[in-house]
Amino acid sequence: MNNLSKVGIFSLMLAASLTIMVGSAITPALIEISQHYGVEDMATWLTTLPALGVVLFAPLAGRLIDRLGSYVSLCIGLVLYGALGVSAIWLSGTIPVFADRILLGGATAIVMASSTGLLAEFFVGEERLKMIALQGMSIEAGGIIFLSIGGVLGGIGWQWPFMIYLIAWIALLFILIFVPFKKSMHLEESQETKASTSKTIFPVLLSALLAMTMFFIAFITLPFYLANNFGLGSETTGYFLAMISLIAVISASIMPKMVKRFSDYQTLLTGFSLFTLGFILLTLGQSFLIVAIIAGIVIGFGFGFTIPLANHMVVEKSNVSNRGRNLAYFSSFTFLGQFLSSLVEGISTNVVIIYIIAISIGILIILFYSMWLRKGNKRQTVQAH
Structure with missing residues (x-):
């Protein structure tokens, strides 16, 4: 650990929590x-759209971090995040509002990459993995x-939820005060022998994309489902x-026990099941609120058994040289899944058809x-003989 206090750790976790x-x-x-905004049909x-912004601007965010370092980039990202987030209150017209949301995604890409990069500069080895795990819990x-x-601010007025984005400036203040500035340091573990290829990593990335797509289909349609x-x-x-x-959060905490008892892919299968x-319950139980609540619980468990596990699998299938990439x-892939959920949702105005x-x-x-x-079990059986 490198001179980062508990308040400093909290500051980085607060910045990371802005991404979700x-x-x-x-x-x-x-x-x-x-x-x-008059965009009911494209609500x-x-x-x-911020998810699309993350996908589009992620390469530029990486170049910015390589050039200026994680600390400076994070500060820039937080300034832009707060400004672009709250400015939507004063915008009008579909194109300006949508453009602002995409640019907000670009700021999010900077915050997301640089906050994790800064953690990597302060921690190595097992401590780094623990901090990344803590970061995931903080995000949730x-x-x-x-x-x-x-929800509370939305009950006051339509514009008030946008004020939440100003938390980025609070996080910026905490980082300037409690996180010491340092030039990028390459404190790496000894070179590991394991390596990843596109064949081993792509199925995991695809799992993350599909899981996030399914989760966000529920997330963006439930306000209309519950209201109607x-x-x-x-x-x-x-x-x-x-x-x-x-x-x-609860399901993510018990996910490691699932993996230990079964396997990673079996746990992913459980999550998608x-x-x-959950969608079956939402489709069949439109007259019963208790069924919708149960469906929400089931979908929450599905998320905990997929996205955090996929993140863990990416780390396990990577080595020091390619882990960041x-x-x-x-x-x-996860933010692309969020964006794809809108494409699926746009197929019909009837949420039942979407489900x-x-x-x-x-x-x-x-x-x-x-x-x-x-097939995996068959291969293991053949190898055993």
């Missing part, structure tokens, strides 16, 4: 916000807190979505992983 809320902070008030793009916890706050079927407002919807994030079951790929499509995707993934595991 870039699209979801306004989700509880999405109906009111889309009505204000979900407001939450998913931030999702719970910011969603709840977004049960008359829930933005504040209650915020609590409902926060509940899903809380379940995701839970996603599929592979984790950058992981970030791009049927999600169920179909889930069944195809389940069949794929079932065949994958069966």
